[in-house]
Each structure stands twice: as C-alpha cells, then as structure tokens.
Amino acid sequence: MEPFTKIRSIATPLDKVNVDTDQIIPKQFLKLIQKTGFGQYLFFDWRFQSDGTPRKEFVLNHPKYQGSKILLARNNFGCGSSREHAAWALLDFGFRVIISTSFADIFYNNCFKNGILPIRVGEQVLQKLFETDGEVEVDLQNQAIRGDGIDVRFEIEPHWKKILLEGLDDIAATLLHQDEISRYESSHRDMNPKSS
Amino acid sequence: MSKTLFEKIWDSHVVVDEGNGRSLLYVDRHLVHEVTSPQAFDGLRLNGRKVRRTDLTFATMDHNVPTSNRSLPILDQTSAMQVKALERNCKEFGITLFDIDSPDQGIVHVIGPELGITLPGTTIVCGDSHTSTHGAFGALAFGIGTSDVEHVLATQCIWMEKPKTFEIRVEGKRRNPHAVTAKDIMLSIIKKLGTAGGTGAMFEYRGEAIEDMTMEQRMTICNMSIEGGARAGLVAPDEKTFDYLRGRRYLPDNYEKLVDYWRENLKTDANATFDRSFTLQAGEIAPQVSWGTNPAMTVDVTERVPFPEEYAKGNLEEEKAAAKALQYMGLKAGTPVMEIRIDRVFIGSCTNSRLEDLIEASRVVKGKKVSEGVRAMVVPGSQHVKKQAEDLGLDRIFKDAGFEWRESGCSMCLGMNPDILAAGERCASTSNRNFEGRQGAGGRTHLVSPVMAAAAAIAGHFVDVRDMDLS
Numbered sequence: 001m002e003p004f005t006k007i008r009s010i011a012t013p014l015d016k017v018n019v020d021t022d023q024i025i026p027k028q029f030l031k032l033i034q035k036t037g038f039g040q041y042l043f044f045d046w047r048f049q050s051d052g053t054p055r056k057e058f059v060l061n062h063p064k065y066q067g068s069k070i071l072l073a074r075n076n077f078g079c080g081s082s083r084e085h086a087a088w089a090l091l092d093f094g095f096r097v098i099i100s101t102s103f104a105d106i107f108y109n110n111c112f113k114n115g116i117l118p119i120r121v122g123e124q125v126l127q128k129l130f131e132t133d134g135e136v137e138v139d140l141q142n143q144a145i146r147g148d149g150i151d152v153r154f155e156i157e158p159h160w161k162k163i164l165l166e167g168l169d170d171i172a173a174t175l176l177h178q179d180e181i182s183r184y185e186s187s188h189r190d191m192n193p194k195s196s
Numbered sequence: 197m198s199k200t201l202f203e204k205i206w207d208s209h210v211v212v213d214e215g216n217g218r219s220l221l222y223v224d225r226h227l228v229h230e231v232t233s234p235q236a237f238d239g240l241r242l243n244g245r246k247v248r249r250t251d252l253t254f255a256t257m258d259h260n261v262p263t264s265n266r267s268l269p270i271l272d273q274t275s276a277m278q279v280k281a282l283e284r285n286c287k288e289f290g291i292t293l294f295d296i297d298s299p300d301q302g303i304v305h306v307i308g309p310e311l312g313i314t315l316p317g318t319t320i321v322c323g324d325s326h327t328s329t330h331g332a333f334g335a336l337a338f339g340i341g342t343s344d345v346e347h348v349l350a351t352q353c354i355w356m357e358k359p360k361t362f363e364i365r366v367e368g369k370r371r372n373p374h375a376v377t378a379k380d381i382m383l384s385i386i387k388k389l390g391t392a393g394g395t396g397a398m399f400e401y402r403g404e405a406i407e408d409m410t411m412e413q414r415m416t417i418c419n420m421s422i423e424g425g426a427r428a429g430l431v432a433p434d435e436k437t438f439d440y441l442r443g444r445r446y447l448p449d450n451y452e453k454l455v456d457y458w459r460e461n462l463k464t465d466a467n468a469t470f471d472r473s474f475t476l477q478a479g480e481i482a483p484q485v486s487w488g489t490n491p492a493m494t495v496d497v498t499e500r501v502p503f504p505e506e507y508a509k510g511n512l513e514e515e516k517a518a519a520k521a522l523q524y525m526g527l528k529a530g531t532p533v534m535e536i537r538i539d540r541v542f543i544g545s546c547t548n549s550r551l552e553d554l555i556e557a558s559r560v561v562k563g564k565k566v567s568e569g570v571r572a573m574v575v576p577g578s579q580h581v582k583k584q585a586e587d588l589g590l591d592r593i594f595k596d597a598g599f600e601w602r603e604s605g606c607s608m609c610l611g612m613n614p615d616i617l618a619a620g621e622r623c624a625s626t627s628n629r630n631f632e633g634r635q636g637a638g639g640r641t642h643l644v645s646p647v648m649a650a651a652a653a654i655a656g657h658f659v660d661v662r663d664m665d666l667s
Contacts, residue, residue: 017513018391018490022631027612031260031274033234033281035342045633050619074513076392079425079490080629081610082325083232084341102395105359105427106325106339113343157357159218170343171245174351177212177220181353184211184222185249190454191224191318193446195251 001115003167007096008137009069011147013130014059019073020080021107025089038085039092070136072129073100077118078107087114097138099145101126112160113170119145119154140164198465200361201432202398205336205462209319217358224318225335226348227304228255228291230282231612232323236346237285247289248352254313255286256294258303260612263575263602266296275613289349302578302604305329305419305546309411310580312444316433316458321348326546326628327428328421332414333441334433334462336398339422360471362397362426366405368478374556374666376481378413379548379626379645381405382420383484384476387494394426397472400464401431405478411440412552419547420628423491432463485533485658486630486643488521493630494643495533497660503529524632525640526620534658536642540623541572541653542635543646544602545609548626549577553646554585558593559666560650566598567656573600573615575607599653611636624652 029041046058054061071090077100078086087110090098098111099119111118117140121129128150129136136147140161143153163170199207212220226249233255240246247253260275262268270276279296286293294300300307305326308314314330320337321327323345330337340354348354364385370376386393399421406414414431421429438455441447448454482496488507495502504522506529508515522529527536543549543557554574566572574594576582582604585591591601608615609627611634617623619638626649627634630641644652647661 015516017517020490020629020631022610022629022634026633026637027610030231030612031272031278033278034238035235045637050637076395076425079391080325080422080631082323082339082341084235084323084343087341102392104392104425105395106341110341110343113341157218158216159214159355169243170355171243171347171350174220174347174353174355177353180211180220181222181248181351185352188222190448190450191315192251192448193225193313194449 001167004096004115004117004140004164006137006139007069008135009067010065011070011072011129011132011136012059012065012068013072015074015130017074018076018079021078021083021086022080024078024086025083030083030085035088036092038089039094042089042093067094069094070097070099070138071095072126073098075101077103079104082106084110087111087116091116099126099129112163115164115167117164121145121152121154125152198467200464200468200470201334201400201430201462202336202361205317205319206358211353218355219358220353220355221319223321223348223352223354224252224315225313225320226253227308227313227320227322227327228253228345229259229304229322229324230257230278231259232342233285233345234278234281235342236349237289239346240289240349245350247291247349250290252352253291253349255282255291256301256304256307257282257296259606259610261296261605262613263605263607263615266603272614299579302580303546303549303606306550306577306581309333309415310444310578312441312447315441316437317462321354325422326419328426329415329419329546331418331421331428331430332411333437334430334458336428336430338428359427360397362394362399363470363473364399364401365403365473365475366401366478367403367475368405369408370405370478370481372662375647375662375664376483377556377645377647378409378416380481380484381478382417383486383491383494383643384481386420386424386491387484388476389424389474391423391490391492392425394421394424397426399424399426399429400470401429406431407434410552411436412550415550416547420491423628433458483645483648483661485648487525487527487533488518489524489630489632491628491630491643493518493521497533497648497658499533501527501529501531501533534660537622537657538570538624538642538652539621540617541570541649542575542608542623542625542627543573543649544575544577544607545627546577546606547628548646549575549581551581551584553626554581554590555588557646557650558590560647560661560664561597561599561654562593564597564654566653570653570656572598572653573602573608575602576604578604608635610634624649624658
C-alpha cells in the first residue's frame with residue numbers, strides 16, 4: 001500500500017446524498033478476480049450513456065476535474081453492499097481522499113484498507129469545500145484541510161492514521177498477536193462445529 | 197455491571213483490547229462466497245499465508261450462479277471463472293465448499309442457519325453486507341470487505357472500533373400477521389430512521405412483536421439492519437431459537453450444554469442502557485411499498501407516491517434525491533400506490549426466500565393466474581428450501597399460476613447472473629435494495645413482502661393484502 005502524506009488537487013464535487021456502492025461500481029463489474037482495473041467502471045451508469053458515450057453533465061466527465069484526487073460527497077456516502085470493489089474503483093480512478101459528512105461503516109473501513117483517506121467534516125465545512133474553486137490540500141500528518149479561505153482540522157482514529165502514513169500490512173501487524181489468539185482458541189473449544 | 201446483549205458478545209470475543217475503543221475480536225464462523233473472496237485468497241498466496249481455521253470457514257457459490265437448469269454449463273464466462281476460482285481456492289486451502297451441485301447449496305445467509313453453522317452468542321463474518329441476517333439467532337454477525345476477508349482467513353480475528361448500541365422496540369401485536377409481515381415492520385423502521393439512521397451502531401430488536409416472530413421472520417428483520425445503516429442487528433435467543441437449530445448438521449457436540457448457558461446469559465440485563473432507542477407500535481403498521489431508489493423511500497400501500505418536498509421535510513439534499521428518484525422510477529408524485537402497474541415479480545433473496553415466505557406467498561397464488569403481461573419468478577433461498585417446498589407441493593401452486601420455479605441463488609436481487617430487469621421494467625421484489633440499476637440497468641424496483649409481491653403478480657398492480665383472506 002502506498003504511504004499517504006499530503007494530497008493537493010482540485011476537488012470533484014459530487015452533489016448527491018446517499019450514494020450507494022451499487023452506483024460506485026455496478027454489479028456487472030464485480031466478476032473480475034483481481035484488484036486492479038476497476039477505475040474505468042467507476043460510477044459507470046452515471047458516467048456513460050447506454051451506447052458508451054460519456055454523459056457530459058456528470059461531474060466526473062467535466063474537463064476541469066480530470067486528474068482530481070479528492071472527491072467531495074454528500075451525507076451517507078458508500079451505503080449498501082460491502083463490495084470492496086467500490087474502494088478499488090475509486091483508487092484506480094485516482095481518488096485518494098473522500099470528504100463527506102458521513103460514510104457507511106463497511107465502506108469507511110474498506111477505504112483505509114486500500115490507502116484512501118475518508119474524512120468526516122461538519123456540514124458547513126463541506127458546503128464551503130463544495131463552493132471552493134481552487135485546489136484543496138489534505139495534510140494527514142497535521143490532520144488539516146486547507147484551501148481558498150479554508151483551514152480546518154479533521155478527526156481520524158489514530159490507528160488508521162498510522163496505517164495510512166506508514167502504508168502498513170494489517171495482517172502482519174495482527175500476527176504479532178499470535179500468542180493471544182492461540183490462548184483465546186484453547187479456552188473456547190466448546191463452540192467448534194461438529195466436523196463432518 | 198449491567199450489559200446489553202451486544203456488549204456481552206463483544207466482551208467475550210476480545211482477544212486484544214487496545215484500550216482506545218479498538219479491539220481485536222475472535223471470529224467464530226467465517227462464511228465465504230465467490231464474488232468477494234478471490235482477491236483475498238490471492239493475497240494469502242502472495243504472502244505465503246494459510247487459512248488459520250479451516251474448520252470454522254464455510255464456502256458456497258450464490259451470487260452469480262444461474263437459477264435455470266443446473267446440468268448445463270454457466271454461459272457467462274466471467275461468472276464461470278469466479279465459480280471455478282472458488283472451487284480451486286477451497287481445494288487449495290482446505291475449506292468446506294457447498295458447490296453448485298451440492299444439495300446444501302444456497303444463499304450463504306440461508307444455508308448458515310439451515311446447517312447449524314450459525315449459533316447464538318457467536319461472532320460471524322462474511323464478505324457480504326447482509327451477514328446481519330444471522331443476528332436473528334443472537335449472533336454478532338456483520339459484513340466485511342475483501343481485505344478483511346483475507347485478514348480473517350489468515351488470523352481468524354478482526355479489528356473493530358466498538359460500535360454504539362441502538363435499541364429498536366417493536367411493541368404490541370400486528371393486526372393481521374399474514375398481511376403485515378416482518379418485511380413491512382422492517383421497511384417501516386427504515387422509513388422512519390433513514391438509511392443512515394444506524395450508522396456506527398448495532399441494532400438490538402426487542403419488544404412483543406419481535407418475541408412473537410418465528411425465526412425466519414426474525415431473519416428478515418435482522419437481514420435489513422444494513423439498510424437502516426447498522427452493520428448488525430440482534431435478537432436475544434429464546435426457546436424458538438434453540439428448537440430451530442436442534443438437530444442441524446454442524447452443531448457442536450455439547451449443544452444442549454451450550455443452550456443451558458445461552459438461556460441464562462444471552463440477553464440484555466434489566467438495568468442495561470442503550471446509546472439510542474427507537475420505538476414503534478406493531479399495530480399501526482400497514483403493508484409497505486417502496487417508491488424510490490433507497491429503502492427509506494417507502495410508503496404504506498394505501499398512500500400516494502409523495503411529492504419530493506413532502507418526503508424531504510425541509511432537507512434540500514433529500515428533496516433533490518427524491519425528485520431524481522421519481523424521474524428514475526418513472527413515477528408521478530401523487531399517484532396512488534395501488535395504481536402502479538408492474539411488469540415483473542421476484543420472490544427470493546436472503547431477505548425473503550425461506551420456506552415460510554414461500555408458504556405465505558403460495559396462499560395468495562393458489563388457484564389463480566399471474567396477470568397477463570407480468571413475468572413472475574420464485575427463487576428459493578437454498579436447495580433445502582426448494583426441496584421442502586416441493587415436498588409441500590408449493591412448486592405446483594406457483595407453476596400452475598404461471599410463475600417460474602427456479603434453482604437457488606441470489607438471482608435477481610442483484611442480477612449478477614442472467615436474471616435481470618430490462619431498462620424501464622418495473623418489478624415488485626421481495627429483495628432488500630431498490631438502488632438505481634440494482635436489478636438491471638434502468639430497472640425499477642419496488643420492495644415489498646412475499647404476500648404483497650404475490651398479490652401484485654396476480655392483479656398486475658399493487659393491492660392491499662389486508663383485503664384478502666390469507667388464513
């Protein structure tokens with residue numbers, strides 16, 4: 001996983017509430033068995049007409065936002081299915097930061113696991129970001145968002161901050177607790193299923 | 197100290213407590229399916245890791261299996277590849293797999309309880325958001341992403357921030373329990389709380405109406421916890437729970453001893469407090485029909501499709517979303533729900549594909565014909581459900597009425613297999629999500645109960661099943 005430091009980019013304003021993971025990556029693209037290559041299918045039905053031509057009015061197709069690394073979203077972003085393909089598609093498309101007032105729980109976790117920083121902010125801050133025209137800087141070390149007339153701090157769980165800053169392998173870290181896991185297992189054998 | 201049921205299960209599974217609200221929890225059962233697992237197995241291979249507890253891991257293929265003739269090969273090459281990958285991975289890593297030809301195959305959340313893999317007081321995870329279904333048994337069960345699937349395969353544990361507790365009380369009795377179902381209760385809850393109402397929390401369902409429910413009804417309730425934003429939903433186990441599981445294949449040898457313990461311990465203490473609480477009266481609930489593109493966009497069958505400002509109650513973002521939903525759904529605000537005509541009917545999914553669902557729906561269908569121009573299908577949740585239904589002659593009732601009777605799988609709930617809606621087609625569906633394109637690009641989904649779906653199939657439009665004789 002690529003370590004996360006500072007991201008500076010124009011922010012893409014996706015002005016929709018309750019965006020579900022079925023919209024982020026429709027089911028017909030869940031059949032790939034690798035983690036890469038999902039970016040081309042991101043927001044597929046919103047980005048493309050049924051004949052495959054881009055929908056000009058959709059914000060991701062606007063020339064101004066090409067190459068953007070920061071996505072602004074309205075409340076409850078990433079609700080619905082647990083598909084991590086949604087995070088893979090956002091990352092593969094180029095987004096490293098998503099800012100919203102709230103995220104669905106499973107999606108929120110999936111972001112961190114893939115080096116995407118989901119940031120929760122208050123409604124007023126989000127609105128200001130939606131209205132800003134210039135570049136926005138997200139500084140994870142100092143937990144700050146800066147832009148034209150914007151300089152705010154955001155909260156993040158310390159664990160996730162560390163994982164992102166260092167690009168850590170989660171599993172290797174957990175396996176340092178082998179002894180505790182084994183101890184738990186030996187004291188809970190009575191719940192094991194019958195082997196057949 | 198008094199504890200809620202959730203807190204008891206959480207506390208008994210903590211392997212490492214970091215002291216900051218974050219803990220490493222032990223996972224008692226890990227369910228695996230073909231769509232969200234291939235990348236996890238690849239990760240294990242890349243790092244030379246093994247599956248820590250093959251005996252606690254069970255796999256099946258459900259999301260993109262065809263529901264037509266099982267003796268034929270899977271035509272969609274990418275689906276076939278995913279199914280093959282699961283077979284290969286289970287063989288390589290030594291995991292029990294209920295494959296496409298197995299008599300135990302079915303939707304992962306239907307077969308878990310059926311086989312006695314699901315147990316009270318356990319932690320259960322699966323790379324699928326509807327894992328919340330197993331909470332009906334008093335298990336802490338929730339969906340995870342593929343990175344966490346890999347993490348659980350390798351460590352049998354999962355890191356979690358301790359969520360908030362949220363009590364949902366459903367008081368009193370349903371007026372007509374055949375017409376007003378568990379699905380209607382759950383849609384009513386989501387309608388009131390919104391799809392983000394339970395974000396960061398775990399629901400516990402309590403109250404007389406929940407206690408009165410059968411296990412399969414409780415599964416319908418817990419299944420849709422995620423539609424209310426909660427990762428899990430719980431019901432305290434009782435004698436119905438223990439009876440339902442008794443005799444099932446994978447129960448531990450000391451099941452009765454465990455039952456004695458669960459009976460005493462697996463309940464919220466009298467003085468325990470929840471972070472939040474919400475109450476509704478079962479007697480006030482009517483059959484529900486969703487009109488929009490998320491499950492909170494739902495009204496009583498006797499109501500009209502709302503105007504965006506009426507739905508949004510002052511929230512401008514929600515108002516915009518509602519206007520867009522009406523456009524997508526091809527509906528005019530003010531239209532009585534009972535005048536909405538449908539093209540398709542889908543009875544199935546991990547929400548409503550169990551034997552009771554099919555029995556209830558068959559009562560509506562018996563001796564009648566599907567309305568002209570409507571295409572209707574029943575997709576049992578598992579091969580066991582299918583067989584039990586056939587033993588009762590339900591397949592004949594549905595087929596005689598003009599329904600298609602299919603093999604088990606997720607099917608048109610998410611349309612990863614060939615069962616999809618065409619653009620513009622309108623479907624009465626017993627599934628759990630009415631998101632844009634969920635059942636097929638441009639398809640229009642109305643979420644309803646099995647009896648409401650069956651009645652719509654016969655009438656060609658929505659009807660109030662309270663007006664029918666369902667006894």
